[in-house]
Amino acid sequence: MPRTDLIARFRDALLAADWTPDAVLQRIGEAGQAGLWRNTTIATEAALGTDDDPQATLARLWLLQQSVSHVDAERALPGLLSGLTEHGLLTDLGDRVAAAVDVRPYGSDDDGATGWVVSDLSPSLDHSGTPTAPDYVLGVSPASTTLAQLTVRRPVARALDLGTGCGVQSLHLARHVDRVVATDLNPRALELARWTWGLSGADVDGRLGDLYAPVADDLFDLIVTNPPFVMSPPRPEAERLTYRESGLTGDGLMQRVVTEALPRLAPGGRLQVLGNWAHLRDRDWAERLREWVGPEFDLLVLERELLDPYEYIEMWLADAGLTGTDEWAPRYREWLSYFDALGVEAVGMGWLQVIRPESHRAGVQRVETWPHQIVQPVGEAFAAAGDAATLDLSAERMVNTHWTLADGIDQETLGRPGAADPEHVVLRSRRGFCRAVEVDTALGGILGACDGDLSLGVLISAVAQVLEADANALRTEVLERWPALVLDGFVEPATPGVG
């Protein structure tokens, strides 16, 4: 059967068996779903009991990694067993059938992306400790979901999904991008991603190769990636886990991902990366990240977590399935010596956005530690930060602009119980990055009055008069703080495009 026909009939069978996100979630329950995120199957097994209907059969194959009888498999996937076996999706065990890859329903409440994701079977289900193969294709992970949530979902013409793996980012991109290109170094990843896209009806141009080599002549409006950023000691290529390690020294892969993206960004084009970076002895980490980008690009880095070498190494040794094995301690020591030799004192984990400005101007660059609570999806917050960077924040322009306070800002007051005045007044956003800023009476009053009616200059004079303060001094003070308030999304120009 031609592959396109096989994909179409496979999709029909998945729909007929109700192998869809909501139906499967309902079948296995929240405990089953949570267990699967922890790589354990017992709760799902309990939910299925002894059922042998098509949906239960598919759950046994793909969620529990159990073989099923030929008869049950044929009932769930009628007329498809030989085709799927020939293409390496199923394994024929005689009178039984097992899954050779995972086929999982996918649905996102954030943007409505739906479909099926094809990836390798988890090697550590129920802590089985099967070694992970170097060409292992990871399914949808927490990092995949986070990257999807931080991606700016605006309609654009061209996007690149760099290191597509199981192809999940492209399922999202295909909804708001005219032409999606996806690359991967691992041929197996592209092979499985093509199943993901085919089953899910996503039109994606998959290309094999190292980083940007397959798109050398292309320009993009959006590039998204959670590349293989794990900074592990060098290993022979045959032993390297392609989904997480690059073989480059330290954070060299992250540096290449960022620097080599720059010439491929169209004017206004955006790179969004989820990754790791090194904090090196005697080097300012933020400065290093700024150097990767250069002064003519906008840069926003939010470091969400900082791990010391011990925490970092333990996390990735566990991810490779080495916990409890004889290799754990020697690998741990080797990794520590490697970090010591490189001068890696800690590893930052977080999100990075680079934008090529549309007009010729200096880049607006912010590299920050932001471990605080946020509200996902934060894609719109990244979009707003990019928009704010395009505003003219000269003193004259700021005072003449009419501003509005953004939606979802609360005022918090802190102080001694019974005191007449609070000791601290904080404005905090309930949205996106949940930014917070401490204000005094004057600044709080001005921000509170920002409803688009009066210019900032007029508001400053009015508040100075009410507080009997020096208007010039207040103007200087407010203008010093205003750019950060704009870039953090507390205020926006009342008329879009003006600022």
Ligand SMILES: C[S@@+](CC[C@H](N)C(=O)[O-])C[C@H]1O[C@@H](n2cnc3c(N)ncnc32)[C@H](O)[C@@H]1O
């Ligand atoms: C962490 S996985 C991310 C998969 C997917 N983007 C997601 O969100 O789930 C990283 C992917 O990058 C691919 N990769 C590794 N080295 C690469 C390279 N040098 N060039 C392109 N892709 C690479 C791996 O094969 C893997 O599929």
